Amino acid sequence: MKKACLMIQGTGSHVGKSIITAALCRIFREDGFRVCPFKAQNMSLNSFVTREGGEMGRAQVVQAEAAGIEPTVDMNPILLKPEGENRSQVIVLGKPIGCMGTEYYCDYKGKLIKVVREAFERLKSQYDLIVIEGAGSPVEVNLKDRDIVNMKMAEMADAPVLLVADIDRGGVFASIIGTMELLAEKEKERVKGFIINKFRGDINVLSPGLDYLKKKTKKEVLGVIPYFTHIFIDEEDSVGLKAGKFNSLNSGKVDVAVIQLPRISNFTDFDPLRREKDVFLRYVVRPEELGEPDLIIIPGTKNTISDLIHLKKVGLFSAIKRLSSHGVMVIGICGGFQMLGKE
Structure with missing residues (x-):
């Protein structure tokens, strides 16, 4: 069958990208696909050591478990482990290559695109479907020219994008519309719809807002996920x-x-x-x-x-x-x- 991929991006950090990626990995697995998670770059102090001794982010480990496969460092080729306010240990393909300040790493990051692409291609050759997770927001305008994890990754993989927003923190419509407004036209075309996460209450009360989003963005809200407290998945960071x-x-x-x-x-x-x-x-x-x-x-x-x-x-x-x-x-x-x- 033709290889496919799907990317989950968010309007910000901690909106639920990781858990939705894990859920999709499990759903696709149960539908009979050989599915695999991928995140180009992770920043986390909650790390995991693979069977081969490589270090990777725990979120991708959970996602691999949901997909029923062994986690490998290709699923998270770059891991940043913060050591202070402006300095991180840089892990590439499971091995530390040094500690870098923010400015130095931003300049160095361009050299890692090849690493990311090759890791992704190795996975793509093994699986029917790759579910890719973004990081933070795709419209951090001060970082977009050095992006390797959001829209740059979607372009590299030629992946359609689902945009996740968190309604529990408030401002969900502003976060979605604001994100869409800041995307370039080609990037907007990649976004195929929205997922509203952490909803509490009566869905009928939300309906006028969903209609407004469709009218304003010409995109559908593909799902509204209720707030839950009974699912336990390792967090990436200390937010x-x-x-x-x-x-x-x-x-x-x-x-x-x-x-x-x-x-x-x-x-x-x-x-x-x-x-x-x-x-x-x-x-x-x-x-x-x-x-x-x-x-x-x-x-x-x-x-x-x-x-x-x-x-x-x-x-x-x-x-x-x-x-x-x-x-x-x-x-x-x-x-x-x-x-x-x-x-």
Whole structure:
């Protein structure tokens, strides 16, 4: 059969691109297609190590699982792991090639287009259908000339685009129309329709807005997805963490306080604890939030020294030591474990 691809882009970050891509991978798999996910570039501290020892973003791993296939680094050829405000470790095809500042990486990124294209072509030769995920918004006008993950990728793959918007945060019509207005004419032609995500309430109340969108953009709303809380998929970044989304789902007896480091990494490791009915897991930012937990966890970090300095600066360092001296168990993971050392 003829090879095909479909791209999921969004009006912004955290609108639901990753989970919709995963859902489509599962749907196409159940329809009998050999389907595979792809994201040219990911920025995340929640990473995964493949069977071959390569590192990639967890979102594409979940999507691969939904497709019923083994994850490989070709599915996420470029992974950026932030180390500070303007610096990231750059992982290419699963291997680190160095740490780069924002300006240097923007100039270097042009050299990675060949890597992205070759990874995509390898997957295309193996599967019937590739579901491609974009990143952030396709209309960051200051970045478009160096884009390798949104409309540039859609052009490279000759992929039709579905645009996802989040109604829960408000401003869904403005975000869709604004995005369309900022796209070039050829880019607008690639957009085949919209998906409105995280809807709560009566769909009939939304209908006039859907009619307005169709009239204004000449594009259809292809689906309205309800807000859900019962599907658990690893997050790419800490946006949801900052919004308090990952505090415990239960009010269990065992109180676990996870220190929310500024550069926290792989925080989704704690999701199994979060779902345990006997555990109340919470993320702590300030010392007054610690209380008297049964367990304190200092998680991994991409910058151990900077985050240790932060703990001392805000008073969490001394608060943790005080609770430890009174018998509260403290566990450190990766960088957090290094912080527990004496020298």
